Amino acid sequence: ATPTAIMVGTGLGAERGVLFKNAMALETSARVDVVVMDKTGTLTKGEPEVTDVVTGGALPEEEFLRLVAAVERESEHPLAAAIVRHADDLGLAPMAASGFENVPGHGAVAEVGGRRVVVGNRRLLEREGVAPGTLASRRQELAEGGRTAVMVAVDGAAAGVIGIADAVRDTSSAAVAALHELGVEVVMLTGDNAATAERIARRLGIDTVVAEVLPEEKAAKIAELRAGGRRVAMVGDGVNDAPALAQADLGIAIGAGTDVAIETADVVLMRSDPLDVPAALRIGRGTLRKMR
Ligand code: ADP
Ligand code: MG
Numbered sequence: 001a002t003p004t005a006i007m008v009g010t011g012l013g014a015e016r017g018v019l020f021k022n023a024m025a026l027e028t029s030a031r032v033d034v035v036v037m038d039k040t041g042t043l044t045k046g047e048p049e050v051t052d053v054v055t056g057g058a059l060p061e062e063e064f065l066r067l068v069a070a071v072e073r074e075s076e077h078p079l080a081a082a083i084v085r086h087a088d089d090l091g092l093a094p095m096a097a098s099g100f101e102n103v104p105g106h107g108a109v110a111e112v113g114g115r116r117v118v119v120g121n122r123r124l125l126e127r128e129g130v131a132p133g134t135l136a137s138r139r140q141e142l143a144e145g146g147r148t149a150v151m152v153a154v155d156g157a158a159a160g161v162i163g164i165a166d167a168v169r170d171t172s173s174a175a176v177a178a179l180h181e182l183g184v185e186v187v188m189l190t191g192d193n194a195a196t197a198e199r200i201a202r203r204l205g206i207d208t209v210v211a212e213v214l215p216e217e218k219a220a221k222i223a224e225l226r227a228g229g230r231r232v233a234m235v236g237d238g239v240n241d242a243p244a245l246a247q248a249d250l251g252i253a254i255g256a257g258t259d260v261a262i263e264t265a266d267v268v269l270m271r272s273d274p275l276d277v278p279a280a281l282r283i284g285r286g287t288l289r290k291m292r
Contacts, residue, residue, distance in 0.1 A: 009287035017270030025266035029284025032233040039190035041237035044166040050086035052163030070112040074100040105214040118153040143195035175274035219243035
């Protein structure tokens with residue numbers, strides 16, 4: 001690209017808070033044919049809220065929530081923050097946790113008041129050898145409603161499920177439509193469960209969903225698409241997304257995201273608006289056209 005075209009493209013981007021880190025980023029934007037989007041914090045606001053608390057009956061709801069919040073207070077996961085906020089809003093007295101262990105892509109485990117409390121997804125309960133029992137159908141109902149279902153086991157027995165909703169960003173669906181107009185395929189990539197992810201993808205008009213992906217598998221999925229000859233942009237916000245952002249032809253970070261994601265990406269969307277993804281590709285295409 002000519003220096004002038006690059007300057008114009010970079011300037012157009014800057015006007016709407018689309019920061020291209022270098023000339024390569026601008027040129028690659030023109031050639032992207034598939035956009036992979038992280039769900040939580042990218043297509044959704046990433047400010048999840050507790051909507052449902054279901055206990056298996058063995059524990060009263062308040063005691064159940066105090067145990068779960070004690071574990072989640074030690075975690076940095078956005079779902080954990082939602083649970084802690086909910087417990088605080090109810091005015092529940094905090095309890096201390098010890099021996100906290102984070103299980104990436106699964107959840108967390110700790111001892112609370114002499115009990116072993118496991119909080120996370122279905123896979124974590126499986127790993128712990130806990131049968132979900134009657135809570136399996138409640139989990140499924142929540143997932144089909146687009147909720148993320150957090151499962152809880154206490155002392156080796158399923159104790160309850162917490163439903164958490166994360167509102168989709170106002171412009172997510174328009175962004176998907178705009179990408180389709182540019183002839184670009186859109187893929188959702190998420191660690192969340194398949195039923196929840198598919199429900200949200202359908203609402204947004206997204207073609208393909210890759211769900212229940214472990215953090216270390218996200219980059220491998222991008223490599224797989226690239227090996228098929230596609231030019232791949234990855235859009236993400238989390239620490240989890242950084243390896244995938246690095247692996248993509250074009251890494252795009254949500255400005256409200258973590259420092260690691262922003263540092264790793266080639267493009268940063270300062271307004272955290274999904275509509276700036278198609279905007280970035282259009283600016284790239286415009287720049288390339290001026291070069292010829
Ligand atoms: P993502 O942010 O894309 O959902 P993660 O890899 O962070 O992916 O987590 C995958 C899944 O593991 C989450 O959707 C959730 O079900 C579960 N999980 C992880 N950490 C926690 C936690 N601290 N509390 C509850 N659930 C968790
Ligand atoms: Mg995320």
